[in-house]
Amino acid sequence: MTTDITIDNIYKALEQVMDPEIPVLNVLDLGMITGVALEADMVHIKMIPTFAACPAVSLIQQNIQTTVEKTTGLLVQVTVDKEVHWESNRLSAAAKEKLQHFGIAAPQVHEGELRAEIMLNTPCPHCSSKNTYLRSPFGSTLCRAIHYCKDCGIVFEQFKPVG
Numbered sequence: 204m205t206t207d208i209t210i211d212n213i214y215k216a217l218e219q220v221m222d223p224e225i226p227v228l229n230v231l232d233l234g235m236i237t238g239v240a241l242e243a244d245m246v247h248i249k250m251i252p253t254f255a256a257c258p259a260v261s262l263i264q265q266n267i268q269t270t271v272e273k274t275t276g277l278l279v280q281v282t283v284d285k286e287v288h289w290e291s292n293r294l295s296a297a298a299k300e301k302l303q304h305f306g307i308a309a310p311q312v313h314e315g316e317l318r319a320e321i322m323l324n325t326p327c328p329h330c331s332s333k334n335t336y337l338r339s340p341f342g343s344t345l346c347r348a349i350h351y352c353k354d355c356g357i358v359f360e361q362f363k364p365v366g
Contacts (some may be wrong), residue, residue, distance in 0.1 A: 208241065208275045208276075208277065209241070210239055210241055212274060212275065213239050213241065213246060213248075213271055213274070213275065214231065214236075214239065215274070216270050216271045216273075216274035216275070217229065217230055217231050217236060217239075217248075217267065217270070217271070218231055219270050220263070220266045220267050220270050221266075222259070222263070223259050223262055223263070223266075224259055224344050224346070225302070225305065225307065225362075227301045227302070227304070227305045228298050228301055228302070230250065230263065230267065231295070232294065232295050232297055232298035232301065233253060233293070233294060233298060234289065234293025234294060234295065234298075235250045235251055235252070235253065235263070235289065235293075236248065236249070236250055237249045237250065237251055237284040237286075237287045238284065244277060244278065245277055245278045245279070245280060246271055246275060246277050246278070246279045246280070247279075247280050247282070248267055248271065248279060248280070248281045248282075249281075249282055249283075249284040249287075250263070250264065250267065250281060250282075250283060250284060251283065251284050251287050251288065251289045252283065252289060253289050253346050253365070254289075254345045254346050254365070256345060257345060257346070258345075260283065264281040264283075267279070267281045268280075268281050289365065290365050291310040291362065291363070291364045291365045292312055294309065294310070294362070302328070302362055303328040304328075305328075306328050306329065306359060306360075307328060307347070307359065307360045307361065307362055308325045308326060308327070308328045308350065308359060308360070308361035308362070309328075309361075309362055310361065310362050310363060310364035310365070311325070311364055322337050322340070322348060322350075322361065322363070322364065323336070323337060324336075325337070325350050325361050327350075327352035327354070327355060327357065327359060328359055329352065329355055329357050329359065330352060330354055330355040330357075332352055332353070332354035332355065334352065334353045334354045335350050335351060335352045335353065336350065336351055336353070337349075337350055338350060338351050338358065340363075342360045342361075342363075343360065346362055346363055346365075347360040347361060347362060347363060348360065348361045348363050349361075
């Protein structure tokens with residue numbers, strides 16, 4: 204192993220692995236990485252999908268492996284962490300800001316128990332109005348819902364809150 208490879212180098216590489224469905228967010232922004240271990244000749248990375256049935260999991264695993272191998276020159280093994288479940292509170296503050304600039308409302312922070320009301324009056328990412336309503340809990344991907352802003356008249360998606 205090259206002695207200049209560190210865990211920090213690996214995390215820097217992970218910053219370059221973008222979500223294929225929301226390309227302004229990387230796997231760290233999303234809180235998908237649960238562990239990184241550096242051994243003599245291999246890197247082990249544990250990740251969690253944002254949704255159990257996310258169709259992009261294999262692609263994200265491959266992108267993590269390719270990016271970290273290119274950066275470190277080491278073999279990389281990426282596994283799904285079965286001990287941790289993703290929840291929307293794992294999104295970083297930077298992720299929420301990036302979502303808004305991308306035109307997707309961030310999920311509200313929750314205290315564990317999710318109720319349907321948490322998706323009501325979701326602030327519009329375009330004009331910040333809370334005069335919105337939920338049009339459909341099903342958006343273009345499993346992790347999104349569709350809302351409508353009564354003030355600016357724009358239909359927008361929200362990254363669903365998950366507990």
